[in-house]
Amino acid sequence: MAIAPILKKAYWSLAIAGGIYIVFLLFLLNGWVQRQALYAHNVPTVWWHDPNKPEQFGFLKNQVHPFYIDTPDGENLFAWHILPLSSYIANENALIKEGTSSWEDFATSTAFKLLADDPESRLVINFHGNAGTIAQGWRTDTYRMLTSGPVEKLHVVAVDYRGFGYSTGSPDEKGLIVDGVAAVRWALDVAHIPAERIILLGQSLGTAVATAVAEHFVVNEEIEFKGVVLVAGFSDLPTLMTTYAIGGIIPILSPLRSYPFLQQIFARNIQETWFTARRLANLVRKSKNVALRIIHSQNDFEIVWTHSNTLFTVAANATIDKGLTEKDIDTLKDHHDRGEYGWTNSWMTVKEDGGRISIKQDIVRHGGHNRITTYPMIVRAIASVFSLGEPS
Numbered sequence: 001m002a003i004a005p006i007l008k009k010a011y012w013s014l015a016i017a018g019g020i021y022i023v024f025l026l027f028l029l030n031g032w033v034q035r036q037a038l039y040a041h042n043v044p045t046v047w048w049h050d051p052n053k054p055e056q057f058g059f060l061k062n063q064v065h066p067f068y069i070d071t072p073d074g075e076n077l078f079a080w081h082i083l084p085l086s087s088y089i090a091n092e093n094a095l096i097k098e099g100t101s102s103w104e105d106f107a108t109s110t111a112f113k114l115l116a117d118d119p120e121s122r123l124v125i126n127f128h129g130n131a132g133t134i135a136q137g138w139r140t141d142t143y144r145m146l147t148s149g150p151v152e153k154l155h156v157v158a159v160d161y162r163g164f165g166y167s168t169g170s171p172d173e174k175g176l177i178v179d180g181v182a183a184v185r186w187a188l189d190v191a192h193i194p195a196e197r198i199i200l201l202g203q204s205l206g207t208a209v210a211t212a213v214a215e216h217f218v219v220n221e222e223i224e225f226k227g228v229v230l231v232a233g234f235s236d237l238p239t240l241m242t243t244y245a246i247g248g249i250i251p252i253l254s255p256l257r258s259y260p261f262l263q264q265i266f267a268r269n270i271q272e273t274w275f276t277a278r279r280l281a282n283l284v285r286k287s288k289n290v291a292l293r294i295i296h297s298q299n300d301f302e303i304v305w306t307h308s309n310t311l312f313t314v315a316a317n318a319t320i321d322k323g324l325t326e327k328d329i330d331t332l333k334d335h336h337d338r339g340e341y342g343w344t345n346s347w348m349t350v351k352e353d354g355g356r357i358s359i360k361q362d363i364v365r366h367g368g369h370n371r372i373t374t375y376p377m378i379v380r381a382i383a384s385v386f387s388l389g390e391p392s
């Protein structure tokens, strides 16, 4: 007799949860709601930290310089320039004397000169994932690792997309690509760093931006970067949405797994598609030389690592005019099992015109979705793209 009320209670809880989920889904058909969920840029993290005070995040005085990048459509993007630690130490007296860095004086600062006037400086332009700011979570650890690592004179520029942190505007796919292009234009035209000294690094949503930006420059301006590094990427948004869970916890379309028809309806209604696999294939096809690094962890609960397999396969396939099957690529790629580390795949092609294509993939066991960006496989990938040596 005591069981019935409990069942009844369970039934009602389920019904209520199901009802809330259906309302959530209906809301998700709306483009504005979709953008809020996808970009999560309104999560107000600047309330409890201030990206205008980089020392709050453990940097040395004036090691990081905040500044703004203007976009051609009138937005102002908040950005950070992070000095390589070795350059900082060598120039510490001059840097400290400049007082508190403010974005107005960046162009005349010692930090800017160390980036722009040194013919050996190298630059990583970092495109972060959704939510928060350039100073969010593990992101600052990534900059610290890159600028303290084995790559000499490696500077980092990190940028907040429109609508994030102190940047103006509100995000959408087209706008984020404009922002990424503007950040690169700043590096090329203002800091005068040639593309062969620039690597684009993206994580999560940032992989979609980095790929679209690299494709833009190859297709429209015949400019090729030294490399593109994609961490925890995804093939496209409609596919991702069928498995994605916000923060690895709140599922979006995966509860509809048993109803592929319903999943399709929602997937088709996603307005921001971010067809990254397609862009990546085009990038590889149009480039003379490509160095692509694809990294993903198996315990990434937000974006399942198989997305990075799609990216690898599509990129490798694009090196062969007539195309290959997935099975061909599986057989032909150079595969190494690295035990507890995970495994690596690589694909090297020399094009008829002498261009070299190097695509490498690390599927690691550990690192999750975000923390992986602080792990040494990232800096190692960047070192290898700058040809600092790496075993096959």
Ligand SMILES: *[C@@H]1O[C@H](CO)[C@@H](O)[C@H](O)[C@H]1NC(C)=O
Binding pocket: 313, 314, 317, 318, 320, 321, 322, 323, 324, 325, 326
């Ligand atoms: C490879 O590319 C060709 C077109 O060149 C396409 O028909 C084929 O489906 C692709 N294969 C894979 C595995 O993506």
